[in-house]
Amino acid sequence: MAAATALDSLPAPLRSLRLKTKQQELLLRVSALALIYVLAFVVRLFSVLRYESMIHEFDPYFNYRTTLFLSDHGFSEFWNWFDFESWYPLGRVVGGTLFPGLMVTAALLHRLLRALSLAVHIREVCVLTAPFFAANTTLVAYAFGREIWDSGAGLVAAALIAVCPGYISRSVAGSYDNEGVAIFALLLTFYLFVRAVNTGSLAWSLASAFGYFYMVSAWGGYVFIINLLPLYVLVLLVTGRYSQRLYVAYNSTYVLGMLLAMQIRFVGFQHVQSGEHMAAMGVFFLLQVFFFLDWVKYLLNDAKLFKSFLRITLTCVITVGTLALGIGTASGYISPWTGRFYSLLDPTYAKDHIPIIASVSEHQPTAWSSFMFDFHILLFLFPAGLYFCFKRLSDATIFIVMYGLTSMYFAGVMVRLILVAAPAVCLISAIAASATIKNLTTLIRTKSKSPQTVSGKSSGSKAAAKGAVDQSLPFQQNVAIALLLGAFYLLSRYAVHCTWVTSEAYSSPSIVLAARGHNGGRVIFDDYREAYYWLRQNTPSDAKIMSWWDYGYQITAMGNRTVIVDNNTWNNTHIATVGRAMSSYEDEAYEIMQSLDVNYVLVVFGGVTGYSSDDINKFLWMVRIGGGVFPVIKEPDYLVNGEYRVDKGAAPKMLNCLMYKLCYYRFGELTTEYGKPPGYDRVRGVEIGNKDIKLEYLEEAFTTSNWIVRIYKVKPPKNRS
């Protein structure tokens, strides 16, 4: 405004360069968006700058391996890929047990770059896929925000989501996982669907169906969409907001989306056969009934007649629906809800029934601190945003409210689902932030304007009225300025916090560990890669490696060796067998290893470095998972009075099981810390209980420089007995 008034005084030729207010706004908006886009990408590059362009964590290594396969062998081979290097000897039908969206996206990007004569390695593409899609998500967030509120809210939403730690945690460079593209697809689907509901257009519904298809191809979290959409429709029906727009949007999205989703092998016929997808189908039929009733009501034009007709129809529909569901479930055609689904609805379910789900750290219930950590001020803005949404209720705001509330619930159940809640929280918070700032600036502006109007035009009833209002709130301007400053302070704190969190917490590749040395310098532990390259170069190419499933993907991807179990936990019995071997005595374990043709055993041990997520700390889960299938393994055998110990007071079975022996072999001779006895475990903070470990059926093959990974060779049967 001020600039505009300043330009007014310029001479005419220059004035022709003056942009109209609309154009100015557009320019501002576009440049702001462009900056946000770049910011979202750049803020995720900490790990590349600090370490190197590498794939992080566990699952991404599988994704990377499959992407390599896809770009080397083509889509048809990929689709039919039977991988005999994992899950020995069962093998894994990779093509039919993964969500191919991520790999196809990366391979296409790679091909596109090659076509543009940019000779990049596929790994670089994989590393940067997640940041790239995070940047795209900001654009979707902007469009979504504009759709449910206004473009200001859209801009704020884009800015918030660009740096939201809850999202960054899963989308830094190198975090090449399904979630990287899936959040983009999720938000896109929601945006397109809301747009379709708002316009009632078949084209937008179609677009939404394709968005859904992309989501289904990318991540198992699509189940959230297929349940949230019918829930949303149901709420609209109940609140009497049924409309033709809704009818068109939902039906076409559902039918087309379902047909498209069936093309993904891993999903197959689940949309018509699995209990988790039945809600969507039920609502689909309900909508038809609604539409039919509407039509009959219009035809009959008689309230009484319609009432009795309604009664008959409803009874029939409910009976038929219940019967169909009952028969389907009883005959096994409709599969019941899976354990993972149950564990989402009931947080205690996994703990009691499925240890393999409960054992994963990212499946734990969320602590309050991590909400603060991941959302920061959004946690306070979220309820405020809900207030604004309820104040201006529309189909779109109802949707975002429902998305926010349900995803917040799920975020509370599982740590990793904070990710799903992040876009909703950002959008709702953006509404709060944008609406508040807008109100405040309006107040300031009217105040600063009013003296002008008073002085310019001698007197007017309107101005007088405004003056009167101003008079009633004497410090309004100051308070508004103060509040505005406060809002800016909070938002800048948010930005600072996000950058700090990204740099400190979420940019560690976890395959290379870093610690602070005595003199404050960084010490890098590259033991994992050391071990995997050792495997790659020193073992026969058909060697079978047994390890706990966490390391399976990395061994196959980096070590290029066959593993018994890996992170795709599809066969609980097989994992339990490995758990049983690890928790048995050496001779019993030897028999199990012989039956699985195991050549090498790999364990991860942090006792020397103090790396706490090692196999000894995971060991109780191995016992639980093993004991879940093989009752010979009993958890109390490894505990002393319910306490898990590794020192002298540990349970005898604990001190002599395979895992203990392999981790602590020769550890009794080693002094780890000054002033402590030899065999002092720096993770548990105790001196180990069994220092004299003899191995009969295995021999040490390799131990990395910091003892983090230890590899043992399984000896062949004794020659003479």
Next chain:
Amino acid sequence: MAAPRHHHLALAVAVALLVVTAAAADEGGPRGRRVLVLVDDLAVRSSHSAFFASLQGRGLDLDFRLADDPKLSLHRYGQYLYDGLVLFAPSTPRFGGSVDQNSILEFIDAGHDMILAADSSASDLIRGIATECGVDFDESRVYGWCQDPEAMVIDHINYAATDAEGDHTLIAGDDLIQSDVILGSKKIEAPVLFRGIGHAVNPSNSLVLKVLSASPSAYSANPKSKLASPPSLTGSAISLVSVMQARNNARVLISGSLDLFSNRFLKSGVQKAGSKIRHEKAGNEQFVTETSKWVFHERGHLKAVNVKHNKVGETNEPGMYRINDDLEYSVEIYEWSGTSWKPYVADDVQVQFYMMSPYVLKTLSTDKKGVFSTSFKVPDVYGVFQFKVEYQRLGYTGLSLSKQIPVRPYRHNEYERFITSAYPYYAASFSTMGAFFIFSFVYLYHK
């Protein structure tokens, strides 16, 4: 030094390439011919000359050394100097040179054969080697404080009537193992003379076989002293001569009697107490000749070559099968006859198609020319399978072949394209499409 070894390897390669000719041709056997004979007294060389002559007569190259020869060595520059060992030094407390108990055991674990004979003076060293081979010599002198150190096998019923000393320690053993492979096809009629210490076979060791067992009336004690406590080893639990075939097919023969191999026993006549029949010659000559043939792999050695599998109607070996494929499997098995590789004939060789448990178990049929083959359908299960042949027969070297082969499920385009039972659905969808087209046409143009 390395030449014979390389020759052996080259042979294996040649055999793999030219199976039929290799089988027919007269070539080197499965084992080299250099044998080290360790004695604790060079007199053994002459007192056991008949046995040594029989070995040399079969082409074995014997190298006689004193057990405490300070230059004794089993290998040089990482290569073994010998292919077999005859250990006729029961009383030696330690070997000379670089040889000790461990090096002897490593020698066996490297796939070499050994004949070990002990007697009542057996040293701890010899006993230790025997124990490592799954045989425990009577240790009564260790814990039977009241007994004299030199326990021997005594049998008051089945002794040899020619026993001059009258303490019934010269035993006429005739409880032989029933195996043509170990003892030769000609039955040993005369009893085998034995004077020495008994041993027990380690029950947890499944690789040891009793070749010559004592009779139920035998026991192990010192014949010169009175029996103060019950003997620890009695009856047919006592083994007089045992063999052990290690997992790598190294063969070891352990005898409690060195005299068993002596010229005196080989040549003397025998009459079992209480028996009318007097044999002009004891069974010893035949027994030691046949068992030494077996030990030095002149008999009972099988080899499998040319393991092949392919889809029916194809010849190339695929890297992977599909479920429900029909495949053919064949392997060629030959037996060393002492002079040449002869086709092995048997009807009990089985192949397993194995993934944690055998999904298919088929007996291979043979064409009597050494080729064993069968064909079967891959089960309707995918995974990493193995063709496994586990052929373990008494006396023969064990064959355990395994070949890994993945089995994949159908590809997306290998399923039937049109299913007969689905024709109503095809009809329904196409008629709906047609009807929709007509409906649109009528609706749009027939107002």
